[in-house]
Amino acid sequence: MAFAAEELRKQLGRYKFRDLTIEELKTVNKTYPNFTFSMNTYTFKDGSQKDLLNFSGTVPVKYGNSYNIPIRLWILDSHPFAPPICFLKPTVNMGISVGKHVDAHGRIYLPYLQNWSHPKSTIVGLIKEMIAKFEEELPLYSLSSSDAARQSELLSYIAKITEGETDTKSKSKTGGDKNGGHFNKITVVGAGDLGIACVLAVAAKGVADKVVLLDLSEGAAKGGTMDLEIFALPNVEISKDFSASADSKVVVLTVNSLGSAQTYLDVIQSNVDLFRGIIPAVSHYSQNSVLLVASHPVEVMTYVSWKLSAFPKSRVIGVGGNLDTERFQYTLANLLQVQALGKDAWIVGEQGENKVLSWTSCNSHANQTETMVAQNSKEQVANRAMEILKGKGQRSWSVGLSVADLTESILKNKRKVHSVSTLAKGCCNINSEVFLSLPCILGTSGVIEMVKLEEDPSVQEKLQSSAGSIHDLQQQLKL
Numbered sequence: 001m002a003f004a005a006e007e008l009r010k011q012l013g014r015y016k017f018r019d020l021t022i023e024e025l026k027t028v029n030k031t032y033p034n035f036t037f038s039m040n041t042y043t044f045k046d047g048s049q050k051d052l053l054n055f056s057g058t059v060p061v062k063y064g065n066s067y068n069i070p071i072r073l074w075i076l077d078s079h080p081f082a083p084p085i086c087f088l089k090p091t092v093n094m095g096i097s098v099g100k101h102v103d104a105h106g107r108i109y110l111p112y113l114q115n116w117s118h119p120k121s122t123i124v125g126l127i128k129e130m131i132a133k134f135e136e137e138l139p140l141y142s143l144s145s146s147d148a149a150r151q152s153e154l155l156s157y158i159a160k161i162t163e164g165e166t167d168t169k170s171k172s173k174t175g176g177d178k179n180g181g182h183f184n185k186i187t188v189v190g191a192g193d194l195g196i197a198c199v200l201a202v203a204a205k206g207v208a209d210k211v212v213l214l215d216l217s218e219g220a221a222k223g224g225t226m227d228l229e230i231f232a233l234p235n236v237e238i239s240k241d242f243s244a245s246a247d248s249k250v251v252v253l254t255v256n257s258l259g260s261a262q263t264y265l266d267v268i269q270s271n272v273d274l275f276r277g278i279i280p281a282v283s284h285y286s287q288n289s290v291l292l293v294a295s296h297p298v299e300v301m302t303y304v305s306w307k308l309s310a311f312p313k314s315r316v317i318g319v320g321g322n323l324d325t326e327r328f329q330y331t332l333a334n335l336l337q338v339q340a341l342g343k344d345a346w347i348v349g350e351q352g353e354n355k356v357l358s359w360t361s362c363n364s365h366a367n368q369t370e371t372m373v374a375q376n377s378k379e380q381v382a383n384r385a386m387e388i389l390k391g392k393g394q395r396s397w398s399v400g401l402s403v404a405d406l407t408e409s410i411l412k413n414k415r416k417v418h419s420v421s422t423l424a425k426g427c428c429n430i431n432s433e434v435f436l437s438l439p440c441i442l443g444t445s446g447v448i449e450m451v452k453l454e455e456d457p458s459v460q461e462k463l464q465s466s467a468g469s470i471h472d473l474q475q476q477l478k479l
Contacts, residue, residue: 083116190255191215197400318421320437
């Protein structure tokens with residue numbers, strides 16, 4: 001097929017980097033002339049739709065014999081700064097073999113996609129890695145005539161490009177929970193300082209039977225990851241393969257984009273693009289897990305994780321104000337000289353400068369608290385505590401300890417109250433889908449119940465203001 005560059009240029013009117021995209025597609029067409037290009041509607045997991053350029057064709061794979069594997073690649077409108085979305089495109093007599101790099105719906109996951117970075121990453125380079133991985137593990141197999149009839153449902157799914165649940169069965173190589181649901185496995189995604197701090201803190205707590213560190217960086221292990229490999233902590237596994245995370249009870253997300261984005265919005269969009277390649281993979285391998293988000297900004301990235309995973313809101317939470325709250329309660333209790341009295345106070349809302357101090361009224365010590373601080377109002381005591389905490393910051397090891405605290409409450413079903421980022425819609429007259437830190441009871445299923453805050457108009461006004469700012473920011477992102 002002749003490459004109709006001018007026709008494509010017209011169709012790519014909404015693409016931000018149209019000329020870069022067309023130049024790259026010329027190279028693809030030259031290398032793989034059998035690919036056909038078209039514009040079609042893609043349906044994302046959250047139900048939103050977009051007209052996207054896509055191309056279909058076959059790639060040659062040698063697996064004993066020679067095979068032509070049919071694929072379809074969707075090019076996002078932020079290309080080449082975001083990776084394509086890749087699917088197998090099996091015929092009616094082909095079945096999908098779920099494995100390290102392919103899920104039950106035919107979506108393809110590769111290290112090349114996770115580490116996508118323009119201009120180093122290209123579609124031709126992606127296809128080359130795809131071929132190499134398929135030669136290690138063939139993604140398709142031949143169906144018998146009786147099985148071929150049942151393939152129509154899956155093919156219909158792929159043709160519509162929706163990413164919801166399906167009853168179609170395929171050969172699974174990922175295995176299941178071999179311990180009847182009692183094997184406590186935690187996966188930490190991201191091998192930076194924060195990821196390693198989380199691994200060490202969780203391992204020190206001793207609440208997990210296994211901790212997997214997913215290192216998504218390129219090349220051999222380096223820095224802290226290399227040290228973890230050298231000293232080989234018991235029950236800690238380091239992997240670059242998403243399948244290593246299978247059947248995790250909790251998946252901790254610590255990754256942050258290190259790109260050269262110029263504006264705050266660009267930085268967040270880079271993180272969103274990064275999560276696009278991560279969340280579908282981890283949610284596929286650990287479909288009953290709780291996602292615990294520590295990436296920044298935590299409120300927005302928890303929302304993004306919820307949308308991309310399609311998990312219930314109770315099973316997607318952010319670390320939020322847990323660290324600040326634990327510090328604040330500890331300091332407040334010391335000031336009041338009564339340990340239980342600090343437990344009424346919470347840091348809620350956003351992380352950072354816009355965090356809000358609030359109190360709960362359900363604690364049995366509430367009246368006692370009122371008496372003890374009558375001469376020095378709650379506000380004065382709180383300000384004193386906040387002054388003491390100034391400059392503490394959110395260091396990696398501190399956040400790691402906070403993450404370990406949260407995972408312990410989840411895995412042990414402790415039903416302890418934590419200030420975590422949760423869906424705030426319906427709370428404090430907030431009507432938008434935003435995540436804010438609120439006191440929540442945590443258990444094995446994530447958020448069991450939200451604890452009611454005192455009815456303080458000032459607190460509600462601040463939370464509503466934060467919700468409005470976060471919602472406005474989310475509206476500018478491309479999921």
